Amino acid sequence: MSNNLRYSDDFEQQRHGILSSFLLTKKLWFFRNIPFAYDKPEELSLQHVNFHKVSAATTILSAIADHTSEGFRINSMNNPSALLAIVDELEEFSRISRANQNRQYINQFCRTDLYDSDNWLCIDFIFDNPNVANLNPEKAFKGRCKRFLGLFDITALDESIRIRLRCLGQLRRRDAIIITINWFISK
DSSP: OHHHHHHHHHHHTTOHHHHHHHHHHHHOHHHHOOOOOOSSGGGOOGGGOOHHHHHHHHHHHHHHHHTTOTTOOBSOSOSHHHHHHHHHHHHHTTSOBOOSTTOOOBSOSOEEEEEEETTEEEEEEEEOOTTSTTOOHHHHHHHHHHHHHHTBOGGGOOTTOOEEEEEEEOOEETTEEOOEEEEEEOO
16 A cells, blocks of 8 residues: 555656656556456455566566655665666666766766675766866765665665775865775665
8 A cells, every 4th residue: 555655646746757667557568468367365366466477577567667766765675666766866877968067968987896795885976078067976975875775774774785986086176186985785
């Protein structure tokens, strides 16, 4: 019930995850043609239901809807919704964007380096493009981290989740290297 209410709110707020799921159900044959409706569980005809298709479709649609949902929180990495939400947030850093303060078109805002170190998922965002005017890695990183950290249910976080985010400013401005920021997610 809580997911249904969350999805209803997301739809009212026109969040792109739930709207994308809605469009998939309207436009793609795979999602439109799932004969799965019943009033009472005992009336469900098991002969006419392809449970693999129903399960795959609901898993895909839920993950897409969850990845932008305000109420969705990650406490473990054992489901597609958690994986999609994390990958989407990480990919935000490298998208072609209007990343500087002048809203100019930029091909590469920063580079991303992903690797494992002693069972920590290490994510380094490297700001090293000198052609981007007015780029403030600290400001960009803090804004992204606020959203990224908001994805996690820290109080119920699985002990296996260990993530290190770093912002590595390698831009020279007036002979000073911009600050390096570290954030750790772990219980």
